[in-house]
Amino acid sequence: MFKKNRSFSVLYGIQRTLLAVFYLASVLSLFWIIFYILNDVLDLQGVVIIIISIVYLVLVVLGYSFLHVISYIPSNLAGAFDPIQNGIADGSIQSARDLANRLSAFMVNFFNFAFFDIEYAMVKIRHDTGSCPAESAPGVAGLNMAELDKLNDTIHETVYVGKTRILDKVSHLYLTPMIFGEENLGYIAIVTRHKLWKVFMLLLTEFEDHFVDDQVVHILAGAPGKLV
Numbered sequence: 001m002f003k004k005n006r007s008f009s010v011l012y013g014i015q016r017t018l019l020a021v022f023y024l025a026s027v028l029s030l031f032w033i034i035f036y037i038l039n040d041v042l043d044l045q046g047v048v049i050i051i052i053s054i055v056y057l058v059l060v061v062l063g064y065s066f067l068h069v070i071s072y073i074p075s076n077l078a079g080a081f082d083p084i085q086n087g088i089a090d091g092s093i094q095s096a097r098d099l100a101n102r103l104s105a106f107m108v109n110f111f112n113f114a115f116f117d118i119e120y121a122m123v124k125i126r127h128d129t130g131s132c133p134a135e136s137a138p139g140v141a142g143l144n145m146a147e148l149d150k151l152n153d154t155i156h157e158t159v160y161v162g163k164t165r166i167l168d169k170v171s172h173l174y175l176t177p178m179i180f181g182e183e184n185l186g187y188i189a190i191v192t193r194h195k196l197w198k199v200f201m202l203l204l205t206e207f208e209d210h211f212v213d214d215q216v217v218h219i220l221a222g223a224p225g226k227l228v
Helices: 007-041 046-090 096-110 145-152 198-220
Strands: 118-125 159-166 169-180 183-192 221-223
Touching: 007 046, 046 096, 046 198, 096 118, 096 183, 096 198, 118 145, 118 169, 118 198, 145 159, 145 169, 145 183, 159 183, 169 198, 183 198, 198 221
Parallel strands: none
Antiparallel strands: 118 183, 159 169, 169 183
16 A cells, blocks of 8 residues: 655654744743842842742743644645545535534634634525534524624624634634635634634634635535536
8 A cells, every 4th residue: 555755744844843842942941030130130029039930931831831832733634624625526525514614613613722623514505505523413503693693794804703612611703714815705703712812813813714715615615617
């Protein structure tokens, strides 16, 4: 059996390892500088130094978690999304409903990070009804489809819709339009546990632009270059 070349995976792994080593070396160096200033220059009490050190370590852990997310996603997204592209190519994904279900399930499973955790995703392609992962009950997020349809006609990138309730928890709703050229193909609505930073909203827009819209076109196209 032909074995796929893993050169890019190896390069990404080396890149992330070097980034982690550089980060660790930087935070350790900075820690010694801070300790020197607190102890030798300012001559603070031991309790104060311990408290400041604990706060610093917490910030270091949070910083590494964020670094992990922004380095993991670009290096693993293409490989994780490949089965969906293969499914469209081999015919196992044939309809808009099939793609909507696969895509919504993919987003919930892949985007599962401390700073970027998608709890619920719904994909609406053209005039088809929205769909959600099989493990989630349809409508559990209480989404107003008419409101989302109307908002989708006015936006060109991911926007924050506002707070919503899912399973009696306050969550945050975002809408990403699916646009191919000048054609609006539908949208992706996601619900997250925490409010997203702007960088992750931009990532959602890039994800749609580089991975999703052309696959939707393949499903909708009745002839090359023509949407039905």
